[in-house]
Amino acid sequence: MRHKKEKSESIKIANSVLFTAIAILFFAIMFFWSYEYGVKKRNAIEGGVIVEAEIVSVGYQQVTKRRGSWYLEYEYIDDNGVSYWGWGESGFAREDEARSYIGSKIEIYIDGKGNSIAVGHIPGDRGSLIVAIVLTGLAIIFLAVYIKLRIKKKDKKQVNEKTSYKRLSMEEYESIIKNSREILSGAYDINLYIDEIKKDIQTDELTTTSIDEEKNSNSEEE
DSSP: HHHHHHHHHHHHHHHHHHHHHHHHHHHHHHHHHHHHHOOOOOOOHHHEEEEEEEEEEEEEEEEESSEEEEEEEEEETTTOOEEEEEEEEEESSSSSHHHTTTEEEEEEEESSSEEEEEEEEEOOOHHHHHHHHHHHHHHHHHHHHHHHHHHHHHHHHHHHHHHHHHHHHHHHHHHHHHHHHHHHHHHHHHEEEEEEEEHHHHHHHHHHHHHHHHHHHHHHHH
C-alpha cells in the first residue's frame, strides 16, 4: 500500500514537472516570436522611410484587475497596396479621451513589407530575446529533471523485477534441494536394502560352507 502511494506521488511530481516545462517552453516561444516581430520593426526604423498614418480606432489594455489604459491604433496603405497597422500613443485613462484622436495623423516607419512602428517608439526585441533565452534555459532544466525522474523510476522498476526474479530463482533452488534430499534419501534406503541382501548372501554362503564341512567330516569317519 505504501509502495503504491509513493509510486502515485512520484508520478504526480513527474507530470507536474513536465507540465511546468511545457508551459515555460510555450512562453519562451511567444517571446521568441515577439523578438522576431521586434526585429522587423527595428529594420523598419533602420530603413528610415517615414510616412503619415491615420488613427482609426482605440484599444484597451488591462494592466491589473482594477486598472487599465486606452491606446491608439493606426492604419496606413502605401502606393503598392501594402497595409500597415500598429499602436500609437497609449496611457489614456478614459476612452472618450483616446477616441478624440481618431482621424488625426501619426508618423510611422515602414519597411515596404507590411512592418511598421510609430516614430519615437522603441522595439522590444532585445528584451524579448533575453527573456526567451532565460525561459528556454528553465524549460531545459525542468525537462532534465523530468527525464531524471523517469529514469529513476525505470531503474527502480528494473530492480523490483530483478528482485522478483531472484526470489523465483531461490524458490526453484529450494525445490531442487528438496528433490535432491528425497533422491538422496531414496538412494540411502536402496543402500540399506543392498546391504541387507549382501548380509543374506553372506549368511547363505556360511551356511552352505558349514554343511559341506559337516559332510566331509562324516565321510572321513566312515
